[in-house]
Amino acid sequence: MDCMSTNEKVAFETAVGASIGGVPALMGCKGVGFNVALDPMMVANLTDVGAGLVILLGDDPGAWASQNDQDTRPIAWGAELPMLEPATPSEGIEMTQYAFQLSQDMQMPVIVRITKSFGAMKEVVNLPDIPITSRVTPHLFERHAMRWISLPKNAVQRHRRLHGRIDAISSNYETSSFNKVTGVGAYGIIAAGMIFTKLTDVLADVDLSEVSILKLGTIWPLPAKTITDFLQSVEQVLILEENEPFLETLIKSMAYDAGLRTPVHGKHDQLVYREGELFRWQIAEALPKFWPGYSPAHRFSPEEEQKAMPSEAGLPENCPYTPVFQILNELSESSGLSPVYVVDPGCAIKINTPPFEILDIKYSMGSSIGIASGLVLAGVTDPVIAVVGDSDFFHLGVNALFNVAHQGSNLLVIILENSTTALSGFQPSPNLGGSESGDVTASLSIEQIVQACPVTFAELIDPWDTTASRDILKAALTGSGVRVVISRSPCPYIESGFCPGYKSDESDTIEILSR
Ligand code: SF4
Known part of the structure; x- marks a missing residue:
């Protein structure tokens, strides 16, 4: 079975639960997602893992599609998790099988690390005969006293046990055919x-x-x-x-x-x-x-x-984000305001390019609302606008919204609901239901989540209805307290999976030259 989670922490925790429940589990993430999942990892290294747990980590040296040039190896080292790195796709298959065995034997998560250039390699491989089961067998939970519990009273002893496991793995590696x-x-x-x-x-x-x-x-x-x-x-x-x-x-x-x-x-x-x-x-x-x-x-x-960097092309005219920023620009100009735009990763960062060029701050997924509230706390008097995509919202933005709604702030949150995760491959968003694997999943209403928060202003707009949208955005821009505007209109490229605002990645592949 596979499942796409709202963020990497949840994905890792789901994999932990599956492994404890008796099913070997693999969690895939890139380096920045590894950071998000680090909190439960720092416990999973102390407990057992059950059936086996492998983390497929995709690092992106060169920041070809990331906000940083992160090397996750020292972080994984800090988490004291064994790490393997294949040189070829065929070795990757062999290593992943080995990683599951190692995880099961040593009862700890094992990382298989690859990089962007590894992902672009081509090789004809023989797939091993791995039995794939799409259904798990219903069974009662198998209880083991303290096996999945990490507490102050056992953390140091477990840490010592972790070091013993690492020493044993290090000895095993002396005869590994991977070296x-x-x-x-x-x-x-x-x-x-x-x-x-x-x-x-x-x-x-x-x-x-x-x-x-x-x-x-x-x-x-x-x-x-x-x-x-x-x-x-x-x-x-x-x-x-x-x-x-x-x-x-x-x-x-x-x-x-x-x-x-x-x-x-x-x-x-x-x-x-x-x-x-x-x-x-x-x-x-x-x-x-x-x-x-x-x-x-x-x-x-x-x-x-040289590889293709993310396209610097602006928002297409038929993009549902375009009218939102056009209206905000017009309103700002006519009222003499200079809003500070704090934007989450995703299509909205294209407001960094002409004709807008209004992006002020961009960090990581789900960060914009928190950063915007910090600006307000620091005394910034310009209107502060946090821009969140729907995937960013479900990833971690919702936590920050709870925070500002609970504490009170003076900012405008614009949630751009385009019903897809366009930047990473047009995966479905939780607001739509459905999943990458085609399974039927429930849809989540951003509107209802926002309505459950004690915000001062919450409105839904259709960005293509520019007259109504202008009135709502004007009230939101000039209001006070936490104001939320949800702009709902699907991306026109969900079906085709290709937006002219992004370049094709087709040329970004290389052969293994020496084989
Ligand atoms: S993928 Fe869709 S939402 Fe993203 S920039 Fe293109 S048109 Fe806009």
Whole structure:
């Protein structure tokens, strides 16, 4: 069974419940969603997990479709959860199966991390014969005293148990086939996951007699003996990784503990770029600084590896958001107001582009109402408008609305109900009912939720009825207290799944060059 949740915390908690209930569960999220789910993760690392729980984590180095250039590896390390990173799709399948087994054996969530460039890889794979069941068997809950309970009285003991589990996993990783040494040269290179694949592409047809390569697939906990043996076998080491010097820092610490003096190069000595995606051309640029004998067999250019960034095109004219901002602009101009626009992620951030160019603040999903209320508390006297999409509203915006409605504030909340989650692939919104899997689910009424809140003003508009909308938006803009306007009109591109305001992602795929 699959289910799309309103946010990643709920998704993770659903997966925890399924696993406790006897069904192996997988929760998928990107790096920023991992942050949202971190709270229950920091408990799930202390309890058991039942049937098995895997987190498929999609990081986005380079921020191709994210609000940050986050490296989630150090966060997962802080959560003390085992992490694996495949180099190819076929290894990804093998690793995910292994992750479920490991999770079941060690009774803890296991992370399989991939990145944007991994997701764009193509490979013909053999799918394993995994029995898929769409129905679960009804059964009574199996009680186990304290197994799923974390309290002050057992947290430290459980933390100690967690460290024991991590030590056992680290020992197992010493013999893992996901880690492999090739070559016997004096120049050692360590790379994990997709970066190993990129390195393989860069080194295709190159004379490798001077290098040794340690490919890592188990990226936390690290196999200490495998790594220190490798450090001892070479004269110096280059660590290739994306974003933070995560492996480099841990490996230097291991080398110190083992009394090794092998020079370790990477981010700290600026041989490798630290921010954004690590491209093949950057790897090719770093290699000769470390290995003088490197002679490239292929040239890689920045243009070749550039991906499409989210489109900078504005809101289409037939977009239901367009009349809302046109009216707000006209009202602001005629009344001499200069509203502060705090906008959640989604289509509405296109007001950053012409003809509007009015976006002031944009953080993460569900953040706009909270930030807007902070501006008011800080004494900002301009009208403050929080703009929330329907998916943002269900994700976390609703909590912030409860907060401002309960505490009182002086801001306008505009909820743009386009009945889809356009930016991430036109998934259905909870206000419509229906789900990605086609199951029938109940619909949620944003209107009824707002009506349940003690706000001073709550109105629904059809943005294409501009006369009525103007009157309502004028009253909302110039009123006081917490005012909420729901603009309801479906996105015209739900059926086609393609809006001219967004570029096609078709070109954003690459072949595995060396296979
Ligand atoms: S996807 Fe729909 S709601 Fe989003 S910008 Fe395009 S038309 Fe507007």
